[in-house]
Amino acid sequence: MFGRRAFAVVLAPIAFFTACTSDSNTQETTTLNVYAASSLATPFELAGLAFEKAHPGVNVQFNLGASSDLARFVEEGAPADIFASADIANMDKVESEELLDTPPIIFATNYLEIVVEKGNPLNILSLQDLTNSDLIFITTNPDVPIGRYTTEVFKKAGITIAPDSFENNVKSIMLKVAGGEADAGIVYHSEVVAADGEVDGVEIPSDFNILAEYPIGIISTSDNKELARGFIDFLLSPDGRAILSQHGFGLL
Amino acid sequence: MSQVRRHRQKLPWQIILIASIAVAFFLSPFIGLLWRTPWSKFTDIVTRREIRDALWLSVQTSLITSIVCFVFGVPLAWLLARVDFRGRRFIRALMTLSMVLPPVIGGIALLFTFGRRGLIGQYLDSWFGIRLPFTTTAVVMAQCFVAMPFLVLTVEAALRQLDTRFEDVARTLGGSRWYVFRRVTLPSIKPSLFAGLVLAWARALGEFGATITFAGNLPGTTQTMPLATYAALDSNPESALILSLLMIAIAFSILIALRDRWLGRTEQGLPL
Secondary structure, eight states: OHHHHHHHHHHHHHHHHHHHHHHHHHTTOEEEEEEEEGGGHHHHHHHHHHHHHHSTTEEEEEEEEOHHHHHHHHHTTOOOSEEEOSSHHHHHHHHHTTOBSSOOEEEEEEOEEEEEETTOTTOOOSTGGGGOTTSOEEEEOTTSHHHHHHHHHHHHHTOOOOOSEEESSHHHHHHHHHTTSSSEEEEEHHHHHHHTTSEEEEEOOTTTOOOEEEEEEEBTTOSOHHHHHHHHHHHHSHHHHHHHHHTTOBOO | OHHHHHHOOOOOHHHHHHHHHHHHHHHHHHHHHHHHOOGGGHHHHHTSHHHHHHHHHHHHHHHHHHHHHHHHHHHHHHHHHHOOOTTHHHHHHHHHHHHHSOHHHHHHHHHHHHSTTSTTHHHHHHHHOOOOTTSHHHHHHHHHHHHHHHHHHHHHHHHHHSOTHHHHHHHHTTOOHHHHIIIIIHHHTHHHHHHHHHHHHHHHHHOOHHHHHHTOOOTTTTOOHHHHHHHHHHHOHHHHHHHHHHHHHHHHHHHHHHHHHHHHHHHTOOOO
């Protein structure tokens, strides 16, 4: 009695998902695997939707994460068609393994801001204010682009800060600052724009700021190079550029 | 032993083949790891300060977690096994839930409960000035959250199987309830208690998701071995390999060392 019911409970979702996948198979969809820095999440998802609409039968699948993680996945042979990094260094890693079809193109830029909780309760107004040791300042590992940029900013400003945590990626910094668990972090301007009022951004003077360049490239092992080129062309088109700039990215 | 051999039949080769594939699947990753390990750099990497810090932190936190799991888990297991109360099934389901839940989800739940703006954390902060995230305490909490169910469910199963007559006799001989629990009940379930503790400890030692989500990642304070291994994967893959190997060696040697004590006894039945 119990056995049969349990069997049905286990089987039902399996049957459901199998039905779903076989359904999409009959339409012969092509999947474009885009590995993108987590800071690109929102504009890329929108661009993906627009691209799918313009190309019926194409499914744009994103793998979003720290550029350093993604670069490692690509090096280990993950089935990526496109890699978009938040810095040159991680793209260089992939390029030096001869995994790029063509030299990468810089398609967007970003700059940094201090991110604080909504309303800026601690009244953090400058990089110097971050040196207060009572303050919980978080960043990422120095191999994640935002972590390295943060180190560069502090070096330019001539201050030293001992972070309270090295998070996985920029989204994790945002989550913890927005939730009030951490007091401050340094993130991309586009992240503050994407948070849509959930956090406050504090400007970093241009003398200490950096210009983050986002390179994109087609992976040499891709089976969908034409399609991949199409997606990159879309990002460089007026429509694609509009999406990027709406989300706080700079254009070249 | 000889009896077993006499009854042994010729096994169907299909089963042996399929089982061998399963064995190969579990064995090959370890061989892969050993194959890539840069042995020449072993001592150099293991003696690095950040590695020693992570190792020491892991040992400390996982042992504290084991003690906390023992102190709180055994009474809970006893309650679940012996007392028929409303909500007992709910509590048991809750234990199983945190066992099967992805630890990252546990970490998010802990963050929104004990974090500075969390359900309980906001009062800890405003009344006592206690802030848990990014502290070693948070590491222990994250480990307890994922590890305690292993102890509770193991000990509960043992308590249910236990013949309560021994306890009854001890009671009629004048032992207080607390005395009987300590001197009769606990010693009778020693092998399971041990097994539960080892399982909980191993789970705590390997905990990653809940820790990085709730406690963050700071060398010396919250960066345990699994977190250090993950961090090293980007900057220094060789360290990551050696750290992985170290974790396997620690877990493996403890399991081997304990095997005789705990498996040996359960095979013979309860040591009464």
